[in-house]
Amino acid sequence: MLRGASLRVYQGEVVGLIGGNGSGKTTLLNALSGFVEAEGSIHLDGVDVTGYKPWRRVRAGICRTVQRQVFSTSLGLEEVQEVRAWCRRLPPSEEFWGRLQSTMRSCLPVRARGRDSSTEGSVFKDGKVRRDLEEAFAADPRALLLDEPLAGEAGWVFERLSDLLRALRRDQACGIVVEHRVGLLRRLVDRVWELRNGVLVES
Amino acid sequence: MASALGGLKIILERGGLLILVSLLFFVAPSLTPRDQGLLVLGFLFATMAIGLQLVVGFCRLFDLGFAGFVCLGAYTTGITMVDWGWSFISAILLSALVAFLFGVLLGLPTLRLESDYFAIVTFGLAELIVMVVRNWEAVTRGPYGFGGVPDPLVLGMTISRYPPLDYVYLLGVVFLLIYTGVYYLRWSLLGRQMLVVGEGYAYANLCGVDVVAIKVSAFGLSAAVGGIVGSMWAVYFKFFSYLDFSLILSVQVLMIVVLAGGRDPSFVALVGLLLGPVGEYLRRLVRTSGLGAGSWVIAFGILLIALSRGRFQYGRESTDLRSRWISGSFRWPKSASGRKP
Numbered sequence: 001m002l003r004g005a006s007l008r009v010y011q012g013e014v015v016g017l018i019g020g021n022g023s024g025k026t027t028l029l030n031a032l033s034g035f036v037e038a039e040g041s042i043h044l045d046g047v048d049v050t051g052y053k054p055w056r057r058v059r060a061g062i063c064r065t066v067q068r069q070v071f072s073t074s075l076g077l078e079e080v081q082e083v084r085a086w087c088r089r090l091p092p093s094e095e096f097w098g099r100l101q102s103t104m105r106s107c108l109p110v111r112a113r114g115r116d117s118s119t120e121g122s123v124f125k126d127g128k129v130r131r132d133l134e135e136a137f138a139a140d141p142r143a144l145l146l147d148e149p150l151a152g153e154a155g156w157v158f159e160r161l162s163d164l165l166r167a168l169r170r171d172q173a174c175g176i177v178v179e180h181r182v183g184l185l186r187r188l189v190d191r192v193w194e195l196r197n198g199v200l201v202e203s
Numbered sequence: 204m205a206s207a208l209g210g211l212k213i214i215l216e217r218g219g220l221l222i223l224v225s226l227l228f229f230v231a232p233s234l235t236p237r238d239q240g241l242l243v244l245g246f247l248f249a250t251m252a253i254g255l256q257l258v259v260g261f262c263r264l265f266d267l268g269f270a271g272f273v274c275l276g277a278y279t280t281g282i283t284m285v286d287w288g289w290s291f292i293s294a295i296l297l298s299a300l301v302a303f304l305f306g307v308l309l310g311l312p313t314l315r316l317e318s319d320y321f322a323i324v325t326f327g328l329a330e331l332i333v334m335v336v337r338n339w340e341a342v343t344r345g346p347y348g349f350g351g352v353p354d355p356l357v358l359g360m361t362i363s364r365y366p367p368l369d370y371v372y373l374l375g376v377v378f379l380l381i382y383t384g385v386y387y388l389r390w391s392l393l394g395r396q397m398l399v400v401g402e403g404y405a406y407a408n409l410c411g412v413d414v415v416a417i418k419v420s421a422f423g424l425s426a427a428v429g430g431i432v433g434s435m436w437a438v439y440f441k442f443f444s445y446l447d448f449s450l451i452l453s454v455q456v457l458m459i460v461v462l463a464g465g466r467d468p469s470f471v472a473l474v475g476l477l478l479g480p481v482g483e484y485l486r487r488l489v490r491t492s493g494l495g496a497g498s499w500v501i502a503f504g505i506l507l508i509a510l511s512r513g514r515f516q517y518g519r520e521s522t523d524l525r526s527r528w529i530s531g532s533f534r535w536p537k538s539a540s541g542r543k544p
Contacts, residue, residue, distance in 0.1 A: 054409070072398065075402075
């Protein structure tokens with residue numbers, strides 16, 4: 001259903017992606033992160049990552065979240081963060097961990113140790129957890145692809161998300177956020193693209 | 204019951220297994236030779252279980268072919284010790300190496316498959332090894348079995364077969380060494396990546412883990428452990444044939460790992476220590492009762508079903524305690540060295 005989409009995202013910029021149901025937003029993210037084969041090419045920081053498998057793209061710096069949170073039940077959050085950090089750089093420096101901790105602390109201030117590792121991670125209001133964001137940040141992304149991060153919640157996630165994206169911009173990384181709530185999205189991102197009939201149109 | 208078992212697991216974590224094994228070492232000389240034999244079997248199966256755990260427990264791959272690598276190890280040791288006159292230490296090292304190489308070479312093309320096919324393929328690989336052994340008469344004595352493995356010489360001492368006390372210590376020490384290895388692996392980067400792979404192909408890719416490489420590593424390492432156990436098998440049983448390394452052995456070890464939940468080496472080892480001899484004991488019991496040599500499998504199956512029903516009830520609890528313990532995270536400083544202190 002994607003017919004020819006080309007976009008360029010600059011360092012320190014966060015782009016929004018909107019479109020109707022089934023317009024191919026998630027498919028585009030899948031193609032960018034490698035889960036779906038696509039014609040064309042993808043470059044990150046000048047490196048051609050087109051032929052890379054999904055895990056190699058993560059290692060190059062393209063990280064994504066998925067619409068329905070997936071997380072591990074046998075590994076705690078810190079363990080997964082270690083794995084992700086090592087996948088990006090060998091070895092992760094003290095400075096990196098310090099930066100990650102301070103980012104997380106400033107953006108997602110309430111942490112809870114849940115009953116099991118699936119609820120571990122930063123807690124937003126009402127005890128909800130966004131562990132996927134913490135894991136994604138541990139991978140030190142150069143390009144963060146967020147698939148419906150507001151997740152249909154009311155605006156309380158919005159604050160935290162805008163903090164996180166600000167941190168992302170500060171680190172000179174870029175982001176693509178897929179959302180269908182256009183109003184909130186425009187306040188989060190710098191530019192908005194729309195997927196209309198399989199092509200990208202600036203909105 | 205559930206919390207008691209959970210508490211037991213916590214104790215096991217803190218080196219309780221070492222204490223248990225030390226107790227067993229202490230008690231062993233006063234046991235009858237028959238009980239010492241059961242202890243030997245316990246260590247054998249416990250080692251096999253923690254070896255298989257890397258693939259089945261960590262990576263959550265349904266591996267039905269473990270017995271093939273045990274077979275490989277046994278015959279490698281047999282051939283090198285009997286035909287080539289090698290020492291036991293060299294034989295065991297070669298067995299481990301051969302099994303590891305086979306594991307990696309056979310794993311590379313097959314580990315790309317999805318889990319349903321993986322089970323069939325691993326079974327096929329084991330059968331392949333067993334069939335080669337059965338037919339290559341010049342080297343392996345074929346279907347007549349391999350015998351005459353001499354008593355091994357370890358550190359200047361001859362390990363004698365009767366009573367099996369010497370083997371209790373030998374196998375116990377090897378078990379402890381491998382257990383230590385697996386335990387450190389669990390907390391190493393490689394082990395964590397295996398656990399991530401176990402969470403699913405999609406999640407592992409999201410985490411940036413090279414799924415195929417990790418699966419092949421797990422498969423190779425587990426094969427190496429199988430080879431080491433096979434080596435022990437050869438010197439302990441002294442006579443073995445391709446029939447000893449059938450699917451039933453693979454299933455026995457698989458069941459131990461599955462019952463024990465797979466992710467915790469101490470618990471898997473404990474279950475192996477307990478259930479290993481039970482399987483063999485049942486086999487002998489049923490044979491002497493005249494029900495037919497194969498029917499012990501039914502009894503074993505019934506036992507496993509009974510045990511597994513109990514397990515599902517506390518399964519979630521024990522996972523809970525385990526992950527709670529992990530998430531306590533007082534064990535690793537943020538030095539990001541990837542190693543448990």
